[in-house]
């Protein structure tokens with residue numbers, strides 16, 4: 001497969017690289033060290049990145065955005081994440097919901113929802129699925145059981161929807177302006193058949209922000225609780241069909257989610273490799289450069305291998321996603337799982353190289369990468385995500401065999 005970037009893709013890559021090196025990296029560790037989680041965000045970097053297109057990049061050109069393809073999206077995310085994984089995610093989180101709006105909204109909704117987003121450099125988007133009693137159950141719900149999964153309730157009253165319930169860990173809940181709230185519109189149906197999505201402005205009466213999550217990693221990136229207390233939204237807030245399900249299958253939103261985490265991991269791995277190599281070539285132990293020690297060489301070798309394998313897979317899936325209008329491939333989930341393994345191994349190996357020096361200040365950057373990398377074990381490569389990967393693969397194998405059987409029976 002040819003992964004040569006075209007001129008436009010290369011342009012985005014170089015601009016993202018410059019922005020990450022010159023503007024993100026200098027503030028990364030300082031923002032990470034701020035103790036109060038709601039204070040770590042830096043609006044200035046968001047404004048500057050937004051002016052370069054990093055907030056609105058995924059909105060199609062005909063709707064006023066930049067319309068970059070999946071290959072460019074992963075390349076930009078990786079470059080930004082090399083500067084700071086959480087800042088990269090703060091930008092790309094908006095793309096995720098732009099893809100959902102693209103997948104589900106009517107032309108009228110698109111215009112109404114995207115116009116303020118495109119016009120304001122500080123307008124951030126978020127989406128709420130997770131609740132205190134529903135995390136993994138939303139991802140792999142026990143088949144057919146209506147009691148499992150999210151409970152936020154949306155009821156139709158007097159031509160409006162009334163929302164009651166709560167969400168947690170919601171990205172941008174305390175700083176964003178528009179949220180895609182996943183709610184049960186039929187509590188007696190299983191999750192996949194009784195859930196709808198509503199676009200809810202944060203200033204809707206009855207919507208209240210709770211406490212901000214004090215995370216060990218991704219500290220710049222804001223997550224908080226959201227409470228819905230008789231929050232009324234108009235019928236026109238409904239995105240897609242009533243009971244339209246959790247995922248817009250076949251749409252860009254689902255494909256993007258897997259690419260996004262995996263591409264971000266590439267950037268973190270790149271930062272770790274760069275840091276590990278520099279440390280090994282600069283620092284000495286036992287009278288020799290670290291790079292001359294066999295154990296350090298083995299660590300660097302492992303770091304390089306995992307990083308390059310991950311990059312190849314991410315680019316391949318992004319290119320396939322651009323080429324195909326079909327739903328997301330079963331490989332997408334495995335890629336996220338692999339990204340989780342790769343980022344852990346690479347970041348821990350980098351920390352091990354730095355720990356050879358025995359100086360806390362020198363290893364602070366390596367420690368931050370490990371804390372950021374742990375995020376993947378919660379959202380991209382935990383046991384439920386891995387079971388989901390295998391179940392998708394088993395289902396597609398069955399379908400492929402059946403299609404093969406039908407073909408041979410017909411021939």
Ligand SMILES: Cc1cc2nc3c(=O)[nH]c(=O)nc-3n(C[C@H](O)[C@H](O)[C@H](O)COP(=O)(O)OP(=O)(O)OC[C@H]3O[C@@H](n4cnc5c(N)ncnc54)[C@H](O)[C@@H]3O)c2cc1C
Pocket residue numbers: 126127128129130134135136137139168169170171172218223375378379382383384385
């Ligand atoms: C940084 C970050 C950002 C997030 N942003 C958002 C957001 O913007 N919007 C949103 O809606 N949510 C968000 N989330 C929440 C995220 O989707 C949940 O954390 C995730 O779904 C897991 O749910 P949970 O944390 O409740 O873990 P749990 O569901 O309690 O799972 C805990 C562990 O148990 C394992 N487990 C659970 N059930 C089983 C089983 N049946 N068999 C085997 N193992 C099992 C899981 O794999 C996991 O390892 C975010 C989370 C993080 C960490």
